[in-house]
Amino acid sequence: MGFPKKRRDKELTTANATVRRRLPYTEVKVVHPNDDPKALIPEFHRLRKRVFVEDMGWQVPFDEDLEIEQYDCAETVYLIAHDTKFGGVLGGARLLKTTHVSADETTSYMIRDAYFGRLPGIPATICRETPPLDDDVWELTRIISFGQTNLGPKILQAANDFLAREGARTCLFLGSPAFMRMARSMGFQARALGPIHSNEDGRYLAFSCDVFKPHPGPVH
Known part of the structure; x- marks a missing residue:
């Protein structure tokens, strides 16, 4: 297994x-x-x-042509942006309830595992306080939205709608400062859970948003 070189901005x-x-x-x-x-x-x-490994150069493991890890499990819920006319997946994200624990009890969810020093590359200072284990709190990670399109708001809106139906109270996010700003622009009260961190892959932080019931107005 190797890591391909980062692709050029032209391809993005x-x-x-x-x-x-x-x-x-x-x-x-x-x-x-x-x-x-x-x-x-x-x-x-x-x-x-393609996006995280080839385009962005993330140093994460992958299996042949798939980027998949321990948080992609039977309990994961995916929000997948699908082209209904021509076919193909254009973006998406994954959700995992914060009460999730792996069968061998070594994995919970990304933000909590990072806080307890279980994820190399993400510092324990990602959160100021211990991340929760709560049935009505979920975590959203691995979002692909392409910043120069309106796909991100569509994915976030779909996440909120699903979580509202599930009776969720709060969603935790591990993403970029730009993603948090997008959430605020949609009316979500996004709150940083810790400082912004930087590495060779970019800037990121943990933040939370309360789930809207009903959801915010339509995305235009």
Whole structure:
């Protein structure tokens, strides 16, 4: 296993343009690992590998053409942006309830595991206080939204709608400062859980948003 070199910015610009053209036909689907008749989840893992490993140069392990890790499990819920006209996955994210514990009891969820020093590369200072274990608190990670399109708001809106139906109170995020600003622009009261950190992959932080019931106004 190796890590490909980071691809050029020109390819990211092309990806943004492609998503903008196909956005009118894009629907964000809630997909569970045990109910994925169109095999959208493997396609999302392939997109993650292209974006995070090839485009952004993240030093994360991958299996052939898939970027997949311990937080991709039977309990994970995926929000997948799917082109309903031409086909193909254009973006997405994953959700995991904060009460999740792996079968061998070594893994919980990303923010909590980082806080307890279990994730090399993400410092324990990601949060100022101990991250919760709570049935009505979920975590959203691995978002692919392409910053120059309106895909991010569609994914966040879909996440809020799903969490509201599930009776969730709060969602925790591990993402970029730009993603937190986007959430605030949509009316979410995003609160930083710790400082902004930086590494060779970019700037990131943990933050939280309360779930809207009903959801905020439509995304235009």
